Amino acid sequence: MRAARRLLSALALGAVLTGLGAGPAQAAGYRYWSFWQGGAGGTWAYATQGPATARPADGDVTGYRFSVSEDSADSSRPRTAPDFAALCAAVPAKDGMKRVGVVVDFGAPADAPKGETPPEPKTGCAQVAPEATAAEALAAVAKPLRYNDQALLCGIAGYPRTGCGEQVAEKTGSAPAASSPSPAASAADGNDDGGPSVGAYAGIVAVAALAGGALWQARRRRQR
Template identity: 50%
Template sequence: MIRRALTLLLTALVLGTAAAPAQAATYRYWSFWDRDGSKWTYATVGPSVSVPSDGDVQGFRFTVSEDSAQAAQPRGEQTFGTICARTPERDGQKRVALVLDFGTAKDAPSGETPPRLRTVCAQVPEDATTAEALAEVAKPLRYDSSAMLCAIEGYPSAGCGEELSKGRDKGKDTDKSQSKSTNDSDNSPSLGLWAGAAGVAALGAAALWQSRRRRND
């Protein structure tokens, strides 16, 4: 009878855990993109490591998403020829076309209005990184202690890769004021699952104690 009760309890705990899927976290951040012809692809390295070539088009988009696969791409179809049309070639330097998309009002932090999308041609030394090109034309920039890009031209004025949670009342994302860089490693097991396992162990110990007591009687 005790063994049957333990089996039923364990089954209920497993089913209860499976019935409560974890809600994926979303983040508000600046995403970084490379342009290949007419197609945007999410950059595989950060702007401080990326070294674009003369004639490249790169973009930044302020967005809210779970991961890079769901991040919104920079808008517009401007080409290098259009963006850098008024910037003549210069020896020892390269031209990098940058698309700065500050996102939509929906993705903006509370109380802030995103600037309009703009394009700019950065003329920098041949070995310059994307971050250096960006600093040439879009100051002030803001980074966090882990070198994550937090703001372009001062937008947003605060925050950096905040983790957001879904508001139950209004259906809006609410800021949890936590950095993305500190939350990526927080993949600990569910507290409810741990508590359930502990409950089974405790109940099993009690059953064992009761069984031994009966034998002694």
């Protein structure tokens, strides 16, 4: 009886440790267009709004970079500096309109979907109405734009031809540190409460059942 109890405790503890130590499969990255805003000193800052709602002011610069990244913390920045004076030098100011510099970086060949080649970077100066959004400024210099049914920007100037924020690889290990969500984070994360995965719970139940069987067998032997 005592041996069976020790077996039950050892198996249950092993199941818990296994469930906590081996994290679920995590997405290695998503292929998508990230949205950036020009900051002070010629730097880029990851935008806190999407291009459909952000309303840049006259003299602002917006940027777009196509790449594979796990979240905003490791997303690649546009490789052209957000220099409004250079981008809009050939577009004179006009009453009742605003000028917004636009940088479109189609990314590296390694991040391109299969069978596609990224075009050369594109820049422009959009002259649009004062209330225009970043998406409207982008459309003024880099049509056509492609969106999905959730208003996620999927393609700029026809690139890429298909796909939208798709998962491109998987890796097994511990969950990444908390950070800004990726485009498909809510769909990819099946364990967002931070607890053990469903597989871990199933393993614990299965091992407990085996241990219970061992305990029952020990009781039968003692009654004989």
